[in-house]
Amino acid sequence: MDDCLFCGIVAGAVPAELVHETERTVAFRDIDPQAPTHVLVVPRDHHVNAVELAAADPATSAELVTAAAAVAAAEGHPDDYRLVLNTGPGAGQTVFHTHLHVLAGRPLTWPPG
Ligand code: AMP
Ligand code: ZN
Numbered sequence: 001m002d003d004c005l006f007c008g009i010v011a012g013a014v015p016a017e018l019v020h021e022t023e024r025t026v027a028f029r030d031i032d033p034q035a036p037t038h039v040l041v042v043p044r045d046h047h048v049n050a051v052e053l054a055a056a057d058p059a060t061s062a063e064l065v066t067a068a069a070a071v072a073a074a075e076g077h078p079d080d081y082r083l084v085l086n087t088g089p090g091a092g093q094t095v096f097h098t099h100l101h102v103l104a105g106r107p108l109t110w111p112p113g
Contacts, residue, residue: 036105
């Protein structure tokens with residue numbers, strides 16, 4: 001998708017600090033980190049949110065989660081991390097290309113804000 005920021009990162013047209021790649025996913029550091037580890041895992045293909053990705057491509061949906069676990073482990077947090085899928089503007093989604101937030105490295109309170 002031409003005007004999608006995360007498609008641009010996947011294509012290498014927009015700079016980002018990539019930390020992990022799989023056949024179907026790319027992971028890069030969030031530009032405005034909310035924890036010592038704050039990485040976004042995205043599918044290489046454009047889908048607007050997690051539900052659309054799951055319906056269209058369940059294998060990539062699963063790979064997003066396994067990639068997120070690999071990122072957390074590589075960052076030194078194999079057992080304690082938070083995965084977040086903001087879905088819809090009212091829930092804080094600002095980029096409409098599916099992305100799984102991986103947050104770790106500080107106490108993570110519940111409920112989240
Ligand atoms: P969300 O609010 O759930 O849609 O998450 C979008 C995330 O993308 C936010 O945490 C932003 O800080 C992050 N973000 C926006 N632009 C960039 C960028 N160019 N590189 C990396 N992360 C970004
Ligand atoms: Zn996209």
